[in-house]
Amino acid sequence: MLMITPRILHRLHCKKWSFFTYHHYSYHHHTPNNHLPVPLPPTIHLSRICKHPTTVKTLHASLIISGHPPDTTLISLYASFGFLRHARTLFHRLPSPTHHSFKLIIRWHFLNDVHSHVVSFYNLARTTLGSFNDLVVFSILLKTASQLRDIVLTTKLHCNILKSNAADSFVLTSLVDAYSKCGKLRDARKVFDEIPDRSVVSWTSMIVAYVQNECAEEGLMLFNRMREGFLDGNVFTVGSLVTACTKLGCLHQGKWVHGYVIKNGIEINSYLATSLLNMYVKCGDIGDARSVFDEFSVSTCGGGDDLVFWTAMIVGYTQRGYPQAALELFTDKKWYRILPNSVTLASLLSACAQLENIVMGKLLHVLVVKYGLDDTSLRNSLVDMYAKCGLIPDAHYVFATTVDKDVVSWNSVISGYAQSGSAYEALDLFNRMRMESFLPDAVTVVGVLSACASVGAHQIGLSLHGFALKYGLVSSSIYVGTALLNFYAKCGDATSARMVFDGMGEKNAVTWAAMIGGCGMQGDGVGSLALFRDMLKEELVPNEVVFTTLLAACSHSGMVEEGLMIFDFMCKELNFVPSMKHYACMVDLLARAGNLQEALDFIDKMPVQPGVGVFGAFLHGCGLHSNFDFGEVAIRRMLELHPDQACYYVLISNLYASDGRWGMVKEVREMIKQRGLNKVPGVSLVEMDVNNTTHVNVAV
Template sequence: MSQYGSFGHVKYARKLFDELPEPDFYSCKVMIRWYFLNDCHKEVVGFFGSMRRFVFDVVDNVVFSIVLKACTELRDLDEGRKLHCVVVKVGGADSFVLTGLVDMYAKSGEIEVSREIFEDIEDRNVVCWTSMIVGYVKNGCAEEGLVLFNRMRDGLVEGNEYTLGSIVTACTKLGYLHQGMWVHGYAIKKGITPNGHLISSLVDMYVKCGVIRDARLLFDEFYIMDLVTWTSMIVGYTQAGYPKEALKLFIDKRWQAVYPNCVTLSSVLSSCAKLFNLKLGSSIHSLGIKLGLDDLIVSNALLDMYGKCGRITDAYYMFETLIHKDVTSWNSIISVYSSNGWSFEALKLFRKMRLDNVQPDGVTMVAVLSASTSLGAFEVGLSAHAYSMKKGHYLSNVYVGTALLNLYAKYGDVKASRVVFDEMKEKSKATWSALIGGYGMLGDTNNSLDLLQNMVKQRLEPNDIIFTSLLSACSHTGLIREGWELFNTMCHQYGIVPSMKHYVCMVDLMARAGRLEEAWALINDMPVQPDITLFVAFLHGCSIHCRYDLANVAIWKMREKYVHDSCHYVLLSNLYASEQRWSQAYQMRELMERNGLTKYPGGSQLEFSSSDLFYSQGLVSTA
């Protein structure tokens, strides 16, 4: 029997056992041991029940310990309780059996029962303490786990690598970086050889506490071929904003022997989405199919990756093939359409989501509000506002509040934007930027600058988007001095390298004010090549002040840089027409047509009825 069991042939071992005329206690003990060592936990529990018919009067703590471990692995609380009754009835349980009971109840969620048994044990060893600590940490009582660890040390019991791994996990859940680092130092000081569990816990702690560098140093130092540690490092890079490092680690040849799981794949797909790396993302999709990893978390990540890489059709195909669509799936596909300019289709999908009785969350409302803003569908935006108020989204969710504020700002109702801003409990840079931009669009420079000062007082540094809004406001109000002060502050005080948008604002500011020579000098002195929008801003100023000479120079320079763009032909034609040089204007139009260049007409989008989204078929009442 032992020979068959040692080679994993427990069926043959059981066959031999069944052929015994009168099985004794020892043969039963051998059989139950080999069942457990071959991970046949159900068979352990079943065999123990039949074993008691053969040798009912025999008591053995080793057998009790094995069966308790099997019940723990199966999370079979009912059988565990039955065995507990047998142990109490028989009596004489040793510390191993009692520790097994502590572990079984703790891992089954019965933490109070586990603690009662733990307190009754007089001679607690490190395994007993560790079982109780692990139980607390896994049942969401991380602080109690730390308290128990301190009590364990007061009792002069030194923790092992499993104890410390659980304590590090507790520190991770609580965000206690310094305490976790102390545990790391404690392990080094005591000479505890770290196993995979402890290293994985430490890497995960450093990652989730934002200390990516230390996590990688530890990861490289021990280099344990462990899926959990590898995945933790990849997830850490992705969430910390280092997608390139995440992908480098994923494709590292040293880790080819380790097969990824669903968490690994979803994380690297998110990195591909951030880098718009469609080629690698498609390869990972194929790998997932090959490995049979079709979990919902992977499907949602694939959907998001294809959407962010501009493959709308592939994203929608992924969405349609999902058997079970959760709110994350709906959020992903709606956001894909909204962020790619398909706002009308995004709202149609939102309506379908509501008809499928899937409850929207804050992420959904951000996508709906963004789509409404892009379409100018103000009625839909108002309905989204009402729904968000009902669910408490915009007061508690900074992204919803910012999207709502942006909706009102783009509609020109900056007073409503300010009300939303003042009611928000939390504000991000994007929130401040949206309101500053709203005031800027109305030319309200005073309120824009006041908001900037208030933002700085809150120790928030303005970003490039905020300066774009401020410079745009100065441009519309003709505040040249203030505009230059802001531009210089942005460059020198905050170290922001001016983008094309900033240069466009400055050229527009000077061109509108009639300082066209200065604007033209700025264009020529720029460290980057000017784009079409900058020339258009300059030409707008030339048109206002009838400086057709400078306009002509700008258009011909623009023609040199953008030969295959129809814009400069249209602008030159309009310039000739404004000077009543009709023949030259007509020649420009003919030349444009001869070169196969087309001026695309503007388009409009039908208004989407909010009743279709929020009020049809009693959706509000069931929300």
């Protein structure tokens, strides 16, 4: 048994009771130092000596031996070491639990995030004691309600607080937050308006409520009202203002807030730095984001330790098209102390997918497993990464070994197959998905439709259209409409494509491109041009895909003049830099129409080195017009540029095959074998021309 001397007893009692109190209330509730101690149960003194979990049990044992019943302090002690179940059992044995003991047991459960017991002890206290009005407990319960997004509990607490007549601005501010987290903006505002002495925290809580409930603009306006009362925001306030600007895409206002932070000397912590960084990523320049990143990681010694901050920069690079920079930041030695979490890894996997960097991708896979972050959503990212890197078997393996597949799992693997040219496997997976009773969503429909479009699976596409209509996916997503339209166009059903197009409420450049391409495929170049004019009338900015399909449409309809005009318009009026595809389309346009010399001149004038597609188009034209002199010129120049690319030989072979010179085709094939080139395409493609002549591109 431990011996307690009077000296120890006095010293113990003079200490503040901060151990049992809660935040700002602690100052009002502790026992004043100059009071003589009332006789206290032995556990209060002994509890000070308990520094280790096992000593609690020793204490408990000695209490039993000395005949003392377990009391609140012992229970508290058990709870403080995390033995909550034990604490609960003893609590329920208390002959008459007091207000104070309820308060303690609630607090310990709250600190250990055991929400259900926080609520049940509160209810028990109210039935046992009749009423239970305590500002500390109200704060704890409101925080619990806020975390659980429990509107029933929030409303009940609101009633009890009003009934208790003891509400102060702290509790009301918590109530604003609880209503806000439950998505009840109006109720939050009502409570806010009732707070008599609003602090910066009250204002901030209300601003946060607006920003988090998709009313960012109101949040900014409330900040203006706050400043009318000559109240300045703190680091929390400006943080939510920056988030508001991010959500609204307001770079200008965001910069103003950044200036306000500097002007008011608000110290930037990692939360605010992350918000600012993210604001620049989403509405501004990646360079500005990097400035914030550098400034904060230099100015604060410990600032470089923040995982979320570091991740935000990685995400920024990944989202804004700098995947290489994201990987470099990840491998930067300066940040080696920080371990990535699932958010970091998800973003990095996306960066690898963009770069098709399979080495880093596999390394990240190892990290996912090593850190035990192997959840469904990360597995989905892995599936996507493997698929985009062309490792379909690996993608399928990760998918197949995922225990809790969700819709995204199926979508990722289906889209992966569809985009890597394995349309039939994609369709097969879609069947399996339905057999396993998964409900497809808009993304599924888009993926499967693109598979259908590429192999002309008309029936399946039709049933998907029905499905999409039934579940209202066509009107809900512009992607679904575009995919449907693209599907009908690729299957040669221009009427249905047009019907889908006309029925779509909202259209973007991709939608228009699909429709322009649909007309072009039917040989209706005039229709394509008319659509393009309509598109400009609706003040939509065409993208490079629109011009690619438009030029292809002109080419297929023999509209050389129009094609040249459009190319000019694209380069000179809109300042587009033509891509290799655009050049190929132009050469195709000229060569197909028989203007071979002009096409060759065009190639000579190109500011970049012509690629495969450009020569392919030219050779195709040579074949169409049986002009082998020009064809051989092109062949020689191709061989000079890239003597060891198998695809060129395929083009040459196609040229001879188009004229039925099978002997030459055989010779070229021999040449490929001799040079040890083995990249042989495995499909043959049948294409109908406008002149109704059939060209067969023979696989070599």
